[in-house]
Amino acid sequence: MHIDDRYEEQLTSIIDSLCCPESYTPVFHKSNHQVPMPSIDALSIIVNHLKMILFPGFFGHSDISPDTMKYYIGATLYKIFSLLAEQVKRGFCFTCSEGEYVDCVDCEKKARYITMQFLIQLPEIRYLLSTDVLAAYNGDPAAKSMGEPIFCYPNISALIHYRIAHILHSLEVPLIPRIITEMAHSNTGIDIHPGAKIDESLFIDHGTGVVIGETCIIGKNVRIYQGVTLGAKSFPLDKNGNPIKGIPRHPVVEDNVIIYSGATILGHITIGQGSVIGGNIWLTYSIPPETKLLQSKNTYSFFEQGGGI
DSSP: OOOOHHHHHHHHHHHHHHTSHHHHGGGOOOOTTOOOOOOHHHHHHHHHHHHHHHSBTTBSOTTOOTTTHHHHHHHHHHHHHHHHHHHHHHHHHHTOOTTOOOOHHHHHHHHHHHHHHHHHTHHHHHHHHHHHHHHHHHHOTTOOSTHHHHHHOHHHHHHHHHHHHHHHHHTTOOSHHHHHHHHHHHHHSOEEOTTOEEOSOOEEESOTTOEEOTTOEEOSSOEEETTOEEEOOSOOBOTTSOBOOSSOOSOEEOTTOEEOTTOEEESSOEEOTTOEEOTTOEEOSOBOTTOEEOOOOOOOOOOOTTOOO
16 A cells, blocks of 8 residues: 555654664663574463373373373473473573673573473472362362363463473573463463462462462462462562562461452461461461451341431
């Protein structure tokens, strides 16, 4: 389509404005080493391949059998190693400071080493996810089989992404873990930071709107309902007025705790073992084990013959 001279001039002005350093500097990224940024599409493929390995028969080839499993998992694992090592390397390059000297060969070797350390932990990831699936099946009377939570429940999808990302986070891989958990956040409405430490058998029932912060610690056999926030209070600031990073600021939830929908729990506090937190509770202090914390009862008023408040 032809653009007349009037619009041509306007477009030229827009281009000049967008290419002005004062405009683009705060949002511009340029790698020092001509390495592309991490690819969300590639990471999505990697997670899908990992799901095939972690839940054989549920994802990928449905006709897999014990006789073909070794070949199938082996071939998939080789693909994952190559794809993930490249993305980990890109993650390192993304965080390089401008002008910083880094030997890219060393980064590539480090990426391959870290990828192997991640893959070594796949059996542990599978075990933890199997406990999450069992917790969902046992915790939801509507679940008719173990396969139903695997296929259908958003909490299992979120936990698959989280447990993969958490291992990468613990191996100090930059950026990649957060991308992986944000994939699940976008699809499920469940926001789990990869730095959180979550033990076995977590059931996030329904799940929409759940937030679990970076320094959260969650014990065994915990159940969380939709709309729960395990967050931080206001952040301590450094001398320059910036939030101080790396300090514990989120709740510790001990074993066998139930947190009902809409509860907001803030700060580095402890919810004692076996406690129950009722719906829509606002909590900023620790509570001892076996505590039941509920809202006060409603007050009823009756009005007669048109009387009102």
